[in-house]
Amino acid sequence: MKLIVGLGNPGKEYENTRHNIGFMVLDNYAKKHNMIIDKKKFNSFYQKGIINTQEVILVKPTTYMNLSGEAIIKFVNYFKININDILIVYDDLDLECGKFRLRSKGRSGGHNGIKSIIKYLGTDEFKRLKIGISNDKLIDTKDYVLGKITSNQKEKLVDVINKTSDIIDDFLSLPFSKLTNKYNRK
Numbered sequence: 165m166k167l168i169v170g171l172g173n174p175g176k177e178y179e180n181t182r183h184n185i186g187f188m189v190l191d192n193y194a195k196k197h198n199m200i201i202d203k204k205k206f207n208s209f210y211q212k213g214i215i216n217t218q219e220v221i222l223v224k225p226t227t228y229m230n231l232s233g234e235a236i237i238k239f240v241n242y243f244k245i246n247i248n249d250i251l252i253v254y255d256d257l258d259l260e261c262g263k264f265r266l267r268s269k270g271r272s273g274g275h276n277g278i279k280s281i282i283k284y285l286g287t288d289e290f291k292r293l294k295i296g297i298s299n300d301k302l303i304d305t306k307d308y309v310l311g312k313i314t315s316n317q318k319e320k321l322v323d324v325i326n327k328t329s330d331i332i333d334d335f336l337s338l339p340f341s342k343l344t345n346k347y348n349r350k
Contacts, residue, residue, distance in 0.1 A: 165219045166336055167245045169236055171254040171277045174226040182297040183309040185255040187224050189295065189328045194222055196329045206238035218336040232277040233284030251291045251335050252281060255309065259296025262320030264328065266344045267292045291340055293331060295324060
């Protein structure tokens with residue numbers, strides 16, 4: 165069983181913000197596979213299904229970004245999910261808007277959602293799909309990530325959000341090393 169988690173914050177006020185890119189990716193992916201992430205469990209919206217012969221759980225924690233690990237560990241424990249079968253999708257300030265990067269481990273890079281996940285999983289060795297949102301150094305980081313996506317950024321992000329559906333599909337069937345070789349941009 166694979167666990168795909170999109171990070172974000174719940175509520176209308178956070179829709180279309182840079183910090184909610186993980187939610188946007190998961191919603192797009194679910195739509196592609198005729199799924200709706202609308203069940204509630206463990207302080208999350210989730211949906212369970214079969215995609216490409218693989219049992220999958222799509223999760224959007226409603227704990228707010230900084231407490232994402234609390235929700236994820238409950239799914240991991242309840243469904244007995246191996247850490248190697250988890251993919252976390254989230255925003256990255258250090259990547260150019262519209263770019264993405266796959267990683268199999270690493271520190272939080274200052275991302276509070278990832279800090280929480282590392283804390284609750286007890287390891288930093290879980291797979292990640294980081295979506296670039298750039299960083300405007302003239303705006304306070306908190307205000308920037310919680311700010312609405314601009315029309316210029318939206319154009320770039322629509323392409324990468326669509327591309328992530330292929331990446332997630334491949335995550336379900338390929339070894340992660342092949343995935344990183346196939347998709348990571350030099």
